Structure formats: structure tokens, C-alpha cells
Amino acid sequence: MGRETLEKLDAIRRGELSAVENVQRALERIKKQDKRIKAFIELNPNALAEAEAIDRMLKRGERVGKLAGLAIGVKSNLNVTGLRATCASRTLEDYVSTYDAEVVKRVRAEGGIVVGMNNMDEFACGSSGETSAFSPTDNPAAPGHIPGGSSSGGGASIAAGLCDLCLGTDTGGSIRNPASHCGVVGVKPTYGLVPRQGLIDLGMSLDQIGPIAPDVQGAALLLETIAGKTPNECVMLDVERVSYMSRLEGDGAKGMRIGISPKFAELTDPAVMGIIDGAVEKLRELGAEVVEVELPNLERGLPAYYLIVSVEFFSATRKFDGRKYGKRIEEVCGEEVLRRILRGRYISRKEYRGKYYQRALQVRTLIRQELMRALERVDVIVGPTVPKLPHKIGEKISVSAMYAYDYLTVPANLAGICGGVIKAGDVSGIPVGLQIQGKVLGELDVLKVMRALEAAA
């Protein structure tokens, strides 16, 4: 299990499958299925030409990059020269990127071929994929249900096999949430590990770009490709490059200390929790030591998160003033985007200084300390990703119910730690993902636990 990505790369390198064939197939699948799924907003007209270039290099025996010939979907809040970075919003529907995001540069340098721009919740504001101004995305793993969000297109693309790997972004769970609902692998890296240059902001102090993949090795490969500092960005960790691939297998989960918290069961639907408990049991069988950790303030993260993200989003959207891009954001955006802008505008007022934003930052510190303390005792903390199963597309749920999807994912963003998601099982056919939260720069441990589960499945 879980060798899909590497086997395809080998086939391309050996000439059994050409890059053109691979990309062609991806484009055909998208053409056939995406009218229904709506995982893509725009396709790259040069994708085949780029694949031909890879094939030529292979034919000449030249060295190719580690993603050579793979079809990559890119979330629409990342800049790819010549394609539209719409953020699935009317605000930017005509905005054509003039430059490549740093992660896109790195993917291309390793031979990855951008096949198109993935659908998403508008400006990444949402947990269901339904706030896209263009169309909601279906969940290929549970048709008729939401795929989760905000990297809805990425999760759905991988679940339906529309492309090989996807770049998603995660501010409060936007990679992990769709990975869980779609039954695929997703990783939110440690804050500051992956450059954000070229990522259109939601919450600058929380945003991270990460991989969505059909298997752990695919996720590790893409993460290796995009991670590491660049002089072109200020707020980054001092990490040159990372390498996971050679160290993924080893002893698996054997001897690893795995933390669980009673808090998770309090916040989570019992049906979902049942699947999670099963996964924890499996890890124990694989030789991991399971330890209980205290996370008493975990649920306080959610309100703090929504205050912080709203203030930062308000600031980030001031540039969409209607002068440079034609449309003023407040005039054309959907209601969730507007809600966050107005909330951010309101609570950042001078007279409320110290009352909301400052308090939220204090809670953030509290959560961070709590998670750090727990992670001193264990290698990773495992638990559910989303407290509930995904609702049906179009089903009306309240704002607070929508926000409640994020209870378990926002703490990792507030703390700046990493987290990965892998399918643990399903409840009447709907996937449930296990979330593995790791230390700062603890991606390898997270990937190892995921790989151990994957290999044992």
C-alpha cells in the first residue's frame, strides 16, 4: 500500500509511462469528471508542452527532478505565472499572476507539471468548499457530501485521481480538513518551514503551504521539494533543506511515544471517535507507546483563532480596494469573507485594543505552551481531525456549526507546530482521517507514524 506515487515516478523515469501520457491522462480525467466534481477553476494550457520538455530530457538521458512528469494541482491562492490566482473570488476573477510563488518555482524546478488551479473556499474562508464564488466542490470519496475546505479542490482532485499531487494551504485546518473528509494524505508543515512568498494571505501568522497526496511518500516528496528557507522572505525558520524519503520506513511506529488526550472525545462525534480509537489501537499493536497528555484549554483555541484570523485577513484584504484589480472586495465577496472582514475591522478598532485581539494573542500563547508541554513528553499527539462527519452539499448549517469543524485543527496553527492527516477508516462509507500533530520541525515523526499506518493497512 501507498507506493502509488513512487511507482509512477519510476515508470516515467524508466520510459514505461511518458510525462506527456501522464499529464494527458490527468487532463482527460479532469475533462471527464470535473464537470461534476468542480475541483479545478482553470487548467494550464502549457501543461502538455511542459511534459514534452520532461520527456525530451529523459530521452537525452539528462537528470530530471524528483517530481519529473507528475501532474500537480495548485490551490487558487498561489501565484502561477500566466494563470489566474482567483482565490475563488469575484474580487480576483480576472487577476492573472505575473510571478510564480516560491513553492511553485520549486515544484517546477523538480519537474512537476502544474495542470491547473484548484477550486477552494473563497479566500480560504471556509471549511466546506461551499464558499467558492464559482461552484462548490463535490467529495469524490462520499459523493453529495462536502469535501471539506478550504483546500477543497486539492482534496477532491486527489480522491478522484484527477492529478498526482496538490499544493494546498492550511490556516486553521484547510489541508487537514479536506484530507480527512476525502480520505487522502495531507500535511500542514511547521510555521516558517515552507516559504509563503506568492501565497495570497488569509492569516499571515497562521498560513502554511503543504502537500495533499494519495500516499505518504507522495506527501513527503512534495514537502521535501517545497520546504526550506529563502532569502526572499523574512518570517522563516532557519532550515536549509529537509529530507524525509530515506528515513520514512525504518522501524515504523515501533518505540514511538504517542500522546492522546481525553479532550478529543469530549469534542468529537462518537462515531468518528470510534474510528480514531481503532487507529490508536493499531498504533499500539505496531509497537508504539500510548501516553495520555493534558490539553485543558484546547477548545479555547477556536474563538481566539477566529479573532486573530479576522484581524489579519482584514489587513491583508485592504489592497483589494477596487483600484488595481477592478473590484472592491467588500462589494463582490461572499458572506463568509465579508463577515471576517467586518469582524476584523470591528475588533481592531482603537477603542477595543486589548479587549479582543490582544486577549486572543494571549490565548494563543496559552495554547502554544500547552501543546509544547505535551509534546515534550511524547513524539506526536494523535486524535481526530474534524469532530463531525461532513454535511451534505447545500445543507444549511449555522455559522457556529461551520466554525466548529475547526476545533481540532486550529490549535496546531496557533502553536505553529506541524500536523498530518491520514485515512483511519470510514463511517458508513464516509472517510475519517486521523490527525497526527508533531513538534516544531517534527515532520519526520508525523510522516513515519502515517507511513506505519499506511503500510499496515
Added chain:
Amino acid sequence: MKVKIGFEIHLQLATERKMYCDCPTNYQDVHPNTNVCPICTGMPGSKPLSPNERVVDAAIEIAFMLGCEVITDQTVYIQRKHYDYPDLPSGYQRTSLPIALGGELQGVRIREVHLEEDPGQYDPVAGTVDYNRSGVPLVEVVTEPDIRSPEEARSFLRTLTRVLEYTGKVRPEAGGAMRADVNISLEGGGRVEVKNINSVRGAYRALKFEILRQREKLKRGEVVVRETRAYLESQMITVSMRGKELEEDYRYIPDPDIFPLILDKARVETVKKQMVEAPHLREQRLVKQYRISPAAAGVIVSERELADLFEAVAKEVDPKLAATWFQTKLKKVLNYMKLRAADIKFTPNQLARLLQMVGRKRVTPEQGELVLRELVKEPAEPEELLRKLGLAPLERAELEAAVAKTLKENPKAVEDYLKGRKEALNFLAGKVMKLTRGRADPRRISKLLRAKLRGKGKRRKISRRKARSRVSRA
């Protein structure tokens, strides 16, 4: 009525690169929107680079110049100041918290120094924005309300500009780079902020107008409300922009995309060690070290390059002579030619040799000044310039011959002089000057003339006595 005036002054820092990207800062020299990149135009997704280190060092130096204490080993956040204007590509301006506090200049307390970035340039008539200036670093100096009159304000701003230009770290005001907001209040009235002041003269005029306006209101028993006003350069008046209740809320937040600055002590000390001496301190040192007059020292330190030149020259020649020449002749020549000391092309050595010649009286001060003018225009060795100007020093014999000739040809003037009409000497000296084509020192001419004339007078007296004795003997 007591007047209180305080300033917030913005100056552009003269770095080659912008504050948060690598674009060049020479925005005035290039076509609109050519010194731009995704960062300084705020393209979606762009993130700032780390703050330009040279900008930070320049601000530290400026803070020291103003006698401030630099905040070391503490986090200094760079904040986003949100407001909506076409020239602001991201809808916020990045502005740091104070990097230094508590200075003093010319009796005015400096409250703080912090960093900002310039927005682009908006042309409301054409409806266009040029982002070349966007992201050019600024330093903002905030004073306490210690200034009492428009005249004091003008003098303070001039000194401030001089001190800051002295560092070489700010763009000279010639580029119109100074921008100031002024706070002014009269006893019994509210504090009024005047924005949009672009020059020292503008500040003076705006203040004159405001004091008049506020004083008249108070005299009539009206209330001067706390408000923000704009100065209209063309009409030399201020108009109300917004009242206190409409005060803009900038919704400051620390910029999440930039690590806060931490100025570690060692770095600040390094800047301090390498920085240029503040002009007022240098002035005091020059007076002490070279025993020159404070007035001369004041002129010499007015431009850093002038002071540097002086110190180089003072090594070679009598500093007092050099000081006099800098204060009077050199400054005069530069002013006349509308040049700054930075434009000087001649070497300190060339000037030193000229002054040595003056000191040894090989050339007269007048000739020296002629040579100096040439030196400024087209630098060369002073000896060469003397020859070029036909001012090669006169041989004593040649001068004596000219004097003799003059005395012989002007018996009337000689007669007058000997009869006690001293002004005749000037006439004779003029004649000698003409004969020697101005190559002789007037003082030397007068001296020689007087000697010769004294001789003539004596001879005459003797011959008269002789005549008398001859008569008596007869």
C-alpha cells in the same frame, strides 16, 4: 499668548535599495513604474523581505546625531498603519515603533525616532499612480512641543536638516524630500495638527498663518477646536481636514510578515563608532583643537565635506589662516558659483599649497582669491594657475623700478604728499598697481612708496639747508 509648536518630520534615507525589497530608490531619475516589483506594488501574495539593514543602521546613526538613546536588545515591532489612498498599494503603511527616544537639538527635545516607508506618488489630475517611490525608506523624527515661534521653528528645521544631511544618510532637501506635520496650540486653545508641509519655508508660512488664525479666534472669544488641518502651499493658508471626532483610526497591528527588529548592543556600538561626528560637536572640537573662532568653525562645519577639507588643509598650513580663508573666501566663491562643498574637485593639497603661498606672502590675498576661483572652476596646481592668470610674483627690482618710474612721472602727486596730503599716496599706489598689472601686493607697494617718499623729503630738507648755508656764507 504662549505658543507651543512640535514637529513630526519625515526624511528619506539615502539607501540604494528600498526598505522591504531590492528595487533601487532613485525614483526621480527613471520612468514611472520601472523601479518596481511584486513586493513594492503590493501584488497579491507578495511578502516583504527582511528590513534593509542599511536603513536600520542609518536610523540608528540619525538617532545618535540627535542625542537620542537607541532602544537596544528589545523587540521593536514594525506595524501596519491602515488607511485608504491610491498611492498605498497594500492599503497600509509599515511603520516601526520607536527605535530611539529622548534626544535634544537646539533646545528642542526629540521625543522619538522611528522608521517608515514612503508610499507611491498619486497624480489626482491624471488619476495615475507611480510606485517608483513606494517602499523608499523614511525616518520620522518627532519633537516635543518646545518651539515658541515660527522663527524658532524655521531655525530648528534648518539645523535639523543640516545635522541630518551631515550624516550623508538622508536625501538632501533639494529633492523636496522633507515632509512635516506640525502640531500647534496657543494658550487657551485646542491642539491643531497641520499636515502637508513640504519645506522649511512652508512650515514657517503655515505657522504664521495658524498663529494669526488661532489668535484672532481666541481674541474674539471663540474656541479653537482640536482638529487636523491641511496646508495649501499655493495659497499659503491652512484648511480644516477633519475634527477630533473624525480622527482616523489606523488599526495598527504588528506586521505578521516581518520579524520585529532587535537592535543588539554590539551592532549599535559599531554604528556609533563608525558614524560621522555631529556638526555641533565637531564645531566645538574645531574651536578647541585648532584655536579658531567659533564663527569660523560654525561656517566650516556647515557642510561635512567642507569640514573634512578644512581638517585636511589645517594639517599643512596655519589653521587660523586656513579658517579665515574658509570662512570668508572659500565660502564666498562657492556661494557665488552656487556650489556645495560636496561638488569641490580640487585636492586638499592644492588648497594647502595656495594658502602656504599666501602665508609666505608670495601672493597677495587678492591674487590668492583669484587663484581660488580658478581652483574651484578648473582644479590644477596653484603655481600653474598663477602663471595662467599672469600673476607670477614680482621681483623686488621690478617693483622698485615701477615705483621709481611712478614717482618720476607724477611730481605733482609727490609734491602733494610731501606737503602732507596723505591721499596722494593712494593715487601713486594705483599708478604702481597699473604698471605692475596688479601683480604686486598693495601693502608692499604702499610700504615701498612711503619709504621712497620719506627719502625724497629728507633729501629735500637737506638740500634746502645746504642752500641756506651757502647763502649765509656768501
